[in-house]
Amino acid sequence: MYFWKCWRDTRSRFIFSLIAFPVLCVLFTFISVRLGWGVKPPTVIQSWSETTEIVLGGWTAFFSLLWGLVVGSSGLGEEFKDKTLDFLLVRPRARRYWVWMGWLEGVWELSLMILLSVGATFGTLVYLTGQVQTWWPLAAVLPLALGGAVTYGVTYFLTLVARSGRQGLSYGFGILFIDLLLPVALAYYWHINFPSVWGFMMAACKWLASVSGTFPAGPLAFWTIIALAFPLATELLLERAEV
Amino acid sequence: MNDTAIWTEKLVKTYPGVRAVDGLSLNVPRGVAYGFLGRNGAGKTSTIRILLGLARATEGHGKVLGFSIGRDQIAILERTAYVSESKTLYGGLTPRELVRFTRGFYPNWSDQAVEKYSRLFEIPMDRPFAKLSQGNRTKVYLLLALSQGADLLVLDEPATGLDPVVLDEFLCILVQDVIAEGRTVFISSHQLSDVEQIADWIGLIDHGKLLLEARLDDIKSQFRCVTAAGNALPQTESPEVLLLASEGSFYKYLVKKNADAFAAELSRQGATVAEVSPLGLREIFLALVRKEEPCTSGNVGGIPAAVSSSLS
Numbered sequence: 001m002y003f004w005k006c007w008r009d010t011r012s013r014f015i016f017s018l019i020a021f022p023v024l025c026v027l028f029t030f031i032s033v034r035l036g037w038g039v040k041p042p043t044v045i046q047s048w049s050e051t052t053e054i055v056l057g058g059w060t061a062f063f064s065l066l067w068g069l070v071v072g073s074s075g076l077g078e079e080f081k082d083k084t085l086d087f088l089l090v091r092p093r094a095r096r097y098w099v100w101m102g103w104l105e106g107v108w109e110l111s112l113m114i115l116l117s118v119g120a121t122f123g124t125l126v127y128l129t130g131q132v133q134t135w136w137p138l139a140a141v142l143p144l145a146l147g148g149a150v151t152y153g154v155t156y157f158l159t160l161v162a163r164s165g166r167q168g169l170s171y172g173f174g175i176l177f178i179d180l181l182l183p184v185a186l187a188y189y190w191h192i193n194f195p196s197v198w199g200f201m202m203a204a205c206k207w208l209a210s211v212s213g214t215f216p217a218g219p220l221a222f223w224t225i226i227a228l229a230f231p232l233a234t235e236l237l238l239e240r241a242e243v
Numbered sequence: 244m245n246d247t248a249i250w251t252e253k254l255v256k257t258y259p260g261v262r263a264v265d266g267l268s269l270n271v272p273r274g275v276a277y278g279f280l281g282r283n284g285a286g287k288t289s290t291i292r293i294l295l296g297l298a299r300a301t302e303g304h305g306k307v308l309g310f311s312i313g314r315d316q317i318a319i320l321e322r323t324a325y326v327s328e329s330k331t332l333y334g335g336l337t338p339r340e341l342v343r344f345t346r347g348f349y350p351n352w353s354d355q356a357v358e359k360y361s362r363l364f365e366i367p368m369d370r371p372f373a374k375l376s377q378g379n380r381t382k383v384y385l386l387l388a389l390s391q392g393a394d395l396l397v398l399d400e401p402a403t404g405l406d407p408v409v410l411d412e413f414l415c416i417l418v419q420d421v422i423a424e425g426r427t428v429f430i431s432s433h434q435l436s437d438v439e440q441i442a443d444w445i446g447l448i449d450h451g452k453l454l455l456e457a458r459l460d461d462i463k464s465q466f467r468c469v470t471a472a473g474n475a476l477p478q479t480e481s482p483e484v485l486l487l488a489s490e491g492s493f494y495k496y497l498v499k500k501n502a503d504a505f506a507a508e509l510s511r512q513g514a515t516v517a518e519v520s521p522l523g524l525r526e527i528f529l530a531l532v533r534k535e536e537p538c539t540s541g542n543v544g545g546i547p548a549a550v551s552s553s554l555s
Contacts (some may be wrong), residue, residue, distance in 0.1 A: 001347040009335060083331040090295050090327075091348045092320035225481040 001099060005185040010074055015108050021063055021113055022120035028055045029124040043204075044121045048133040049209040051125055056140040057205025060117050061198060064148035065176060067113060071106040073157025073169035076238065080163035086243045092105060096235045102233040110148045115141055143204035146223050150197045151176055153230030160234050160241075197223060246472055248273045248395050248427035249294060251305030251312075256289050256451075263289040263519050265451030266303070271444065278442035278459070279431040280524075286451035287431045288328055291399055295325055306395055321349070324393035324418060326384045328400045334373030338366050340382045343389070351392030357450050360386045363412060377404030385413060389420070395419060398430045402437055414441050426487030441526045447531055455532050459524070466522045467502030468547060487530055497522070497530045 007014075026225060032051040036042035041052060076098060077087040118141050126132055154175055159168025183196035200219040207215055249271035256264035264286045271277045281287045292298040294307055296316040304311070310318045332341060338361070346352045357404040361368055364382040367375065372383065381404045388396060396417075402410050417428055418441055431436050438445075447455040455462075467488070474493045477484075484505060491552060494514075499506045506516045522530070 001344055005333070005344050006334070008340065009333070082334070083329050084333055086292075086297055086327050086329070087332055089297060090320055090323075090325045091345070092317050093348065094317065238338065243292070 002040070002093075002101040005106045006074075006102050007046070007109075010071070010109065011069075012095075014113075017067060017113055019134040021060075021067070021117045024063070024122045025055060025060060025117045028059050029121050030128065033128040034106060034124065044129045044131065044133060046060060047129055048137070051121060052137040052140065052209035053202075053206050055121055056118060056137060056144065057202040057209070060114070060121070061144055061147055061201035061205065064110065064114055064201075065151045065198060066145045068110060068148040068151030068153075069155045069172040069176060070170060071109055072152040072172060073159055074164040075106070075133045075156040075168070076102055076155075076234065077159030077161070077163050078165035079167050080160070080243075081165060088116045089243055099231060099235040099238055103153070103234070105154065106152050107145075107149055108154055110235075111141075111145045112126070114144045114148060116142065128145045134211070136211055140205050140208055143201050146220070146227055147197045147201040150223055150230075151225040153227050153234075157234045157237070160237055194220060195219065197226075246273055247271065247306070247309075248275075249277075249305070249307050249429060251290075251294075251303060251427075253303040254290065254293060254300050254305055254360050256293055257301045258284070263451055264293065264300075267448065267451065267453055269305070269446060269453065270456065271427065271446070273427050274422065275426040275443040276417065276430060276441045277444045277446060277509070278438035278524075279429060279446050280433075280435065280438065280528060281431075281448040282322065283433075285448045287448060288399055289451075290448070291397055291429075291431060295320070295323065295397065309446035324388035324391040324395040325394045326381075326388050326396075326398045326401045330377075330380050330384050330403060332372045332380070332383065335371055337369050337371055338375075338386065339368045341372065341383060341387060342368075345387050346390075349391045349393075353392050354392050356390040356392070357386065360389050360416070363416075364409060378406060381405055382409065389416065393426070395427045395429065398428065398432075400432055401430065402432060402434050405535065410437065417441055435525045435528055439517065445524070447528065449532050455527075457487075462524070462527060463521065465502070466527055467537045468495060468496045468501055468518070468520045468522050468526065469498050469506050469509070469516065470518040470520070471506070471509045471514040471516045473512065476509060476512065476514050497527070 002224035004168070029051050032055050035049045036046065036050065045235050053090050076085070079088055091094065118138060122137050125137070155168050158171040160223060162168045164172060179196050180198060181195040183199055186192040186194045199215065203216045203219065207213060247270055249269055251269045255262070267286070267290060277290055279287055279290075289298065293300045294305065294312060296313060296319070299313065302422040306312065307319045309324050312319070324364050336344065342357055346354070364386060365387060366379060366382050372380065375383065383403070385401060388398070401413070405413065414437060420426055422441070428441070430438060430442070439459070442459050444460050445455065445457060446453060471494050472492050474492060483498060483500045487495040487497050489495070496505070502519055506519050509516055
């Protein structure tokens with residue numbers, strides 16, 4: 001029921017994104033195959049690896065991070081701002097039900113959007129190169145969805161902290177900005193490796209592009225824990241909240 | 244305890260710098276309409292929020308329909324319908340969609356009730372909630388509450404924006420479809436005349452304290468206004484007598500019990516008793532709240548507690 005209500009609230013935005021993101025992926029894949037990002041004209045192998053690394057690991061990863069922020073901002077905190085939370089919380093369900101149902105709906109939207117984007121990228125690659133070089137790019141769904149789920153969870157939590165979707169979104173943008181810049185700065189000036197969610201997504205797609213070297217299993221586990229930690233923190237916060 | 248829909252003992256709710264609810268002990272019998280009255284900021288909504296688990300009590304405890312507040316909250320919410328003061332719902336959803344959203348939570352949900360009340364209230368079921376007038380928004384809230392098949396209806400200012408015709412229909416529904424079926428209505432309102440129409444019991448709260456809790460019939464049959472003229476009439480007060488006003492040699496008393504005996508006593512003291520008149524709920528409300536307002540927390544609760552016990 002709450003899942004349906006969340007879907008009902010965001011369906012226009014979701015359907016727009018469901019069309020826009022795969023279209024962008026098709027466009028970037030076309031550029032990748034026809035023009036190439038490195039050596040021109042690219043070979044078929046280069047097209048496949050560059051597309052996986054740059055289109056999926058770069059652009060799609062960035063879009064999924066942004067999409068996570070936007071979806072998260074329509075989380076439970078928005079109910080505070082709209083003064084609808086008391087209506088919700090007097091329904092006979094535990095508070096954790098609202099947290100996890102709302103979170104699950106966002107993750108579902110995010111996963112479907114990424115699945116279609118990766119599918120569109122893969123399909124375009126097959127169409128333009130006339131062959132299936134490798135199936136591994138399809139596995140990019142996992143790190144991309146996980147990265148999106150991290151920013152989604154962070155904004156979902158911050159929206160409740162701020163009790164406003166817009167404020168939660170601006171805090172989320174701030175954290176994403178730090179996530180993008182801080183690891184680069186730390187690595188450049190002090191040679192310190194600081195975990196970055198975008199860095200993880202790029203690394204995972206880079207591995208999928210060549211399937212060589214060590215699979216980033218540690219970061220995968222780390223970011224899975226982070227992705228689940230924020231809805232858990234949201235639950236703890238809501239359990240103690242007075243409306 | 245089984246005959247009690249709402250029972251609280253020494254309930255306290257403090258916010259920084261404010262004691263919103265101050266040792267409130269309520270006894271709301273099952274199957275009655277209970278009018279919960281008080282001024283703005285008296286602590287009515289804070290009390291309701293504690294009962295429904297939206298806020299936590301700082302001290303004290305209580306039960307709703309036999310279930311402990313806080314501990315058995317889901318059981319309470321399954322059996323309780325709530326109409327909030329704000330009447331805010333999801334603006335993008337139509338009343339039909341709000342019904343769809345709400346029905347799945349309640350095992351006793353009645354689609355026949357939805358059909359009946361939506362027609363009776365003339366609710367535009369397919370217009371987004373945000374585009375409805377204040378009156379129609381209130382009707383949607385009432386529709387959702389009435390269709391839950393709840394054992395207890397908690398209504399916080401339920402008449403907001405309703406025209407007199409719909410309000411009258413709503414009050415009839417409460418009496419005929421809810422109270423007559425043995426369900427309980429706990430109604431918090433400023434509209435004393437509406438409460439007076441349906442309430443069996445009255446709870447009067449001010450500054451977070453219960454000033455009066457009694458059957459409305461008992462209040463009406465026993466509370467009297469005694470107007471007298473004379474010299475050196477009593478100005479001191481007792482649990483049964485409140486001095487409402489004195490101007491020159493005229494005195495006006497609110498007598499909570501045995502008004503005729505009090506009037507006779509005044510006559511014996513040489514006073515001329517001009518009138519012993521019954522009081523409406525509005526007069527009693529104003530008399531008690533205005534009278535108690537200047538009091539400090541030490542003596543506010545004493546009189547009503549005595550009145551409550553003497554009338555019950």
